[in-house]
Amino acid sequence: MKAYEIQQFGIENLALVERDQPQPGATEVLVKFHAASLNYRDLMMVKGWYNPKLKMPVVPFSDGAGEVTAVGKAVTKWKVGDRVTPIFMQGWIDGAIDIAKARTALGGDLDGVLREFGAFDEQGLVRIPDHFSYEEAATLPCAAVTAYHALFESGRLHPSDTVLLQGTGGVSIFALQLASVYGSRTIITSSSNEKLERAKSLGADELINYKEREDWDKAVLELTEKRGVDQIVEVGGAGTMARSVNAVKMGGHIAVIGVLSQGEGINPVKVLQKTIRMQGVFVGSRQMFEQMNLMLCQHNHLKPVIDKTFEFGEVKDALKHMEAGAHFGKIVVKIG
Amino acid sequence: MKVFTTLGDGIDALKLIETETPKPKAGEVLVKMTAVSLNFRDLLVVKGVEHWKPATPRIPVSDGVGEVVAVGENVSRVKLGDRVAGIFLPLWLDGKLTPEKYVSPLGGAASDGVLAEFVIFSEKSVVKIPQNLSDEESATLPVAAITAWHAVVRRSRVQRGETVLIQGTGGVSLFALQFVNALGGKPIVTSSSDQKLEKARELGAHRAINYKTFLDWDEKVLEVTDGKGVDHVIEVVGGENLNRSLNAVKLSGSISFIGLLAGLSAPINTYQFVSKNVEIHGIETGSREFFEEMNDFIEQNRITPVIDKIFEFNEVRDALKYLESGSHFGKVVVKI
Numbered sequence: 001m002k003a004y005e006i007q008q009f010g011i012e013n014l015a016l017v018e019r020d021q022p023q024p025g026a027t028e029v030l031v032k033f034h035a036a037s038l039n040y041r042d043l044m045m046v047k048g049w050y051n052p053k054l055k056m057p058v059v060p061f062s063d064g065a066g067e068v069t070a071v072g073k074a075v076t077k078w079k080v081g082d083r084v085t086p087i088f089m090q091g092w093i094d095g096a097i098d099i100a101k102a103r104t105a106l107g108g109d110l111d112g113v114l115r116e117f118g119a120f121d122e123q124g125l126v127r128i129p130d131h132f133s134y135e136e137a138a139t140l141p142c143a144a145v146t147a148y149h150a151l152f153e154s155g156r157l158h159p160s161d162t163v164l165l166q167g168t169g170g171v172s173i174f175a176l177q178l179a180s181v182y183g184s185r186t187i188i189t190s191s192s193n194e195k196l197e198r199a200k201s202l203g204a205d206e207l208i209n210y211k212e213r214e215d216w217d218k219a220v221l222e223l224t225e226k227r228g229v230d231q232i233v234e235v236g237g238a239g240t241m242a243r244s245v246n247a248v249k250m251g252g253h254i255a256v257i258g259v260l261s262q263g264e265g266i267n268p269v270k271v272l273q274k275t276i277r278m279q280g281v282f283v284g285s286r287q288m289f290e291q292m293n294l295m296l297c298q299h300n301h302l303k304p305v306i307d308k309t310f311e312f313g314e315v316k317d318a319l320k321h322m323e324a325g326a327h328f329g330k331i332v333v334k335i336g
Numbered sequence: 337m338k339v340f341t342t343l344g345d346g347i348d349a350l351k352l353i354e355t356e357t358p359k360p361k362a363g364e365v366l367v368k369m370t371a372v373s374l375n376f377r378d379l380l381v382v383k384g385v386e387h388w389k390p391a392t393p394r395i396p397v398s399d400g401v402g403e404v405v406a407v408g409e410n411v412s413r414v415k416l417g418d419r420v421a422g423i424f425l426p427l428w429l430d431g432k433l434t435p436e437k438y439v440s441p442l443g444g445a446a447s448d449g450v451l452a453e454f455v456i457f458s459e460k461s462v463v464k465i466p467q468n469l470s471d472e473e474s475a476t477l478p479v480a481a482i483t484a485w486h487a488v489v490r491r492s493r494v495q496r497g498e499t500v501l502i503q504g505t506g507g508v509s510l511f512a513l514q515f516v517n518a519l520g521g522k523p524i525v526t527s528s529s530d531q532k533l534e535k536a537r538e539l540g541a542h543r544a545i546n547y548k549t550f551l552d553w554d555e556k557v558l559e560v561t562d563g564k565g566v567d568h569v570i571e572v573v574g575g576e577n578l579n580r581s582l583n584a585v586k587l588s589g590s591i592s593f594i595g596l597l598a599g600l601s602a603p604i605n606t607y608q609f610v611s612k613n614v615e616i617h618g619i620e621t622g623s624r625e626f627f628e629e630m631n632d633f634i635e636q637n638r639i640t641p642v643i644d645k646i647f648e649f650n651e652v653r654d655a656l657k658y659l660e661s662g663s664h665f666g667k668v669v670v671k672i
Contacts, residue, residue, distance in 0.1 A: 096588035097613050099564065154615075227435070237606045251432035256610055265603035268574045271593055271618035275433045277491075278618075280610040 003115030004315060005057035009048030011319045014060070022119040026074040029122050031084060033066035033335040034134035036113045038322050039142045039170065045108055046319060054108065062088050062106040064113025064335070065128055065137035075122045083128040086113065087286045088141045090124040094287035102282075114315065116336055126289045131300045139304040139330040140292075142283055143170030147178055148292040149284035150233050150255030159183035161230035164220055164247060165204075166240060168195045170330055171257055173305050175233045176202055178292075181299040187223060189216050195328055202305065217243035228252060234278075238265065245270045254278040305329030312336070339452035340652060341393040344384025344445070347656045351393070358456045360408035365462065367420060367455050369672045371475035372400035374659045375507065381443060382656060390445045398424050398443035399478040400450030401471050402672070404462075411459045419465050422450060423624045424478050426461035430625035438620075442478075451652065453672060463627045466634045469641070476641040476667040477630070480507030482622040485630040487570055487592030488515045491617040496520030498567035499542070501557055501584055503577070505532045507667055508594055510642050512570045513539055518637040524566060526553055532665050539642065554580040561586070571595055574602050582608040590615040642666030 001021045004014055024030045042061050044050035065085040068078050078084065089097070091104035106112045128137040150171075151157045162185040165172045172188065179186050180203030187206040188199045196207040206223050210216040221228055228249035234241060237258035244254050245266050256278055271278070296302060307329040310318040318333050337357040340350050360366045378397050380388040401421040404414050414420060428437040443449020465474035487508075488494050500516045501524045502509050509525070516523045517540035525541040527533045533544035543560050547553040558565055565586035571578060572595035581591050582605050593602075593616050608614070622630075633639070644666035647655035652670050659668045 098587050102587055102611070238604060241604065241606075250434055250438065256606060258606070258610075265601045268578075268593065268595075268602045268618075271602075271616070272620050273438070274618060275620050276618040278609075278616040280606075280608075280612060280614045282611050282613050 001116040002312070003059050006046055006054065006060050007057045009046065011046055011316050011323075014046060014316060014319075015057075016313075019115065021117050024070055024072040024075075024119045026072040027122055028072045028119045029068050029075055029078045029084075029125065030070040031066045031086065031118050031120060031125070032069045033064045033113055033116060033118065035066075035138035035335055036061045036064040036333045037138040037143075038318055038331040038333070039063060040322070041142070042107060043319055043322050051108060058108070059111035059113070059115050060107050061112040061114040061333075062108070063138055063141040063143075064118075065134045066335070069117070071122075077122045078125065083134070083137070084125040085128055085137050085141055086118070086120050087124055087126060087289055088145065088283040089285075090121065092285045093123055094285050097282070097285070114333070114335070123286070126286060126293060129293050129297050129300075131297070132304075135306060135309055135332045135334070136304045138332055139170070139306065141289070143330065144174040144304070145284040145289050145292060146171045146257055146281055147174035147233065148295070149288050150257060150281045151175055151179055151182075151231065152291075153284065153288055154255050154279045154281055155231045155253045157182060157184060157231060161185070162187065162224055164229040164232045164244075165189070166233065166235045166258075168192075168199055168328055169235060171235055172233060173199075173202065173329060176204055177302050178295065180204070181295075181302055187220060187229065198328055217246040220247040224249070231255070234258060241266045245274070245276065248274070248276055250274045252276055255281045257281050306332050308332070309334060337453040338649075339395050342382045342390060342396045343393055344381060344389035346384070347382055347653050347660075350382060350396075350653055350656075352650070357454050360406050360411075360456055362409040363411060363459055364408040364456050365404050365411060365414055365420075365459050366406035367402040367422070367457060367462070368405045369400050369402035369450055369453060369455055370471040371402075371672060372397050372450050372670050373476040373480075374655060374668045374670070375399060375479045376659070377479070378443060378449075379656060379660055381445065388445055394443070394445065395448040395450070395452050396443050397449040397451040398441065399475055399480075400455070400672075401465055401474045402455070405454075407459070413459045414462060414464070419471065419474070420457075420462040421465050421474055421478050421627075422455065422457050423461050423463060423627055424482065424621045425623075426458060428623045429460060430623050433620060433623075437623075451670075461624070463624055463631065466631045468635050468638060472643060472646055472669045472671065473641045475669055476507070476643065477627070479621055480667065481511045481630060481641065482627055483508045483594060483619055484511035484515055484570070485626055485633075486622040487594060487617065487619045488512050488519070488568075489630075489633075490622070490626060491619065492568040492570075492590045492592050494519050494521045494568055498522065499524060499561055501526070501566040501569045501581070502541075503570060503572045503595070505529075505536055505665055506572060509570060509572055510536075510539065510666060513541060514639050514642075515633075518633070518639060524557060524560065535665050554584040557584040565589060568592065576603065578602045579605045579608070582612070582614060585612070585614055587612045588614070590617065592617045592619050594619045643669050645669070646671060
């Protein structure tokens with residue numbers, strides 16, 4: 001079978017190789033992949049920024065979708081023909097994360113999905129919602145599960161809440177869609193009016209261009225009667241955290257996802273006085289994924305936003321497209 | 337009656353003056369104060385640090401107890417002879433903190449405190465003190481104990497068997513130590529003094545780490561928790577210390593963030609924060625509801641606050657200087 005490997009860092013060094021097709025063990029299923037989607041983590045992984053000590057060779061990309069083509073003899077959950085996607089951390093089934101679970105991420109600790117076939121433990125998969133294509137389903141494991149974890153598990157979102165979403169990356173767009181169908185009021189920021197208009201068509205109630213309003217935290221307060229928002233999905237990292245602390249209401253919640261920017265840190269006086277709750281959110285468990293899929297099935301008009309789909313042979317172009325940062329929505333690669 | 341007033345111009349400038357004893361209006365009670373306890377914040381007010389400096393003469397000190405000696409009309413929550421403590425935020429009775437509740441903290445720049453022979457409170461803004469405690473012991477509760485309760489019970493929700501890193505041996509930290517112990521948790525205490533650590537052991541510290549001996553105390557914490565890290569941290573220092581706490585906490589652990597000692601900016605290591613799914617809670621004292629449930633807990637578990645030293649009313653300047661010296665272990669109390 002064909003597979004991509006990181007043998008040395010750099011997009012141009014990604015190697016298309018021939019590997020033996022894996023055989024499922026007793027509790028494993030064999031998945032024939034049809035699509036993968038890209039996350040920023042994948043780009044960092046390929047370039048060697050995410051983990052300079054990455055064990056190589058390793059198959060990149062964590063998010064994929066495909067069909068079951070063979071099952072081990074002890075497998076009870078799946079049958080041939082089932083449409084599935086592997087979970088990001090193969091060992092994180094439910095409950096809180098621990099060190100052992102955290103060391104089972106695909107496309108890093110373990111071989112990822114950029115290959116024609118993969119064998120996975122039967123516990124490490126979820127069923128794809130029927131109304132999703134393989135391309136659409138491939139966008140879910142990281143970005144959508146992270147958004148769900150942030151808003152509903154960590155944030156305990158209420159329909160009467162107002163949520164602030166930063167930028168129009170994968171997590172923010174899923175969070176926008178999930179919060180909108182839930183009935184919450186959404187405010188989204190971007191540096192591009194064109195992207196803001198697209199966000200509006202996906203349900204955003206309020207738009208802030210942070211190039212025009214560098215004090216976007218004040219803009220948020222103006223939109224919320226000076227009280228601030230109930231929740232923020234913080235994807236900017238240290239560089240935006242200080243403004244997020246200003247923009248959240250007293251007793252509010254900030255789900256911290258981004259590790260991108262450097263910054264001077266937060267003002268702890270405000271964190272204390274506003275009794276803010278902040279939680280680091282790193283994807284989520286299989287249970288969260290399954291709960292999210294239930295929600296997606298209840299709101300079946302909600303579809304992942306796909307920016308562009310590349311062929312299997314165009315993976316390097318797909319990575320460069322992500323690197324350019326002009327996309328709106330997920331970047332998908334077809335497999336097989 | 338006699339009261340002390342401050343203009344934020346220093347400990348020695350505290351004035352003892354004679355003023356008319358007030359009469360309670362409808363809904364109010366008159367409390368004859370018997371004891372107050374000192375907090376670091378009282379020093380900030382008396383010394384006039386930044387926004388803590390009063391513009392007009394103010395009665396300082398937030399924490400005090402006494403006996404109800406007169407009640408206004410329509411008072412039903414308390415009666416003559418009740419031993420009560422004032423709550424720090426007189427309008428935060430229950431629920432989450434909001435801007436409307438976060439006003440007029442006792443003994444601040446804009447509202448009088450309790451360093452007086454008699455104090456008028458709204459009947460809503462007092463709680464009955466625990467039956468097993470003396471007035472001096474009860475006077476230590478309103479800020480330090482409630483803050484510890486908010487952190488340990490309400491936010492971190494410490495469970496039996498869980499490890500809790502408690503930094504230092506200040507008022508909040510010692511109450512946290514006692515509460516964690518009573519809940520069946522395992523407190524790990526840090527201090528720069530072996531003598532204070534020995535006292536912390538006597539109070540039930542499971543482990544004691546001298547952070548002068550172990551400059552990398554976070555690594556020491558990992559070592560004594562089998563490399564996993566602690567379930568919870570009571571972070572009273574802030575600044576760079578927060579990143580050591582992030583290193584010392586386990587995946588999915590929590591940090592109750594209370595401290596400002598290390599300054600007004602906390603540069604968060606967002607990578608550790610996000611990838612470990614850590615929850616950070618900003619803690620600001622607590623509501624009357626917290627106070628009442630804490631008092632029940634104190635009675636049931638026979639908890640006795642640690643008092644370092646008791647001063648007489650006319651020795652209040654010595655008491656403040658003693659607090660300032662930082663050599664105390666436990667609360668500094670002034671009898672009235």
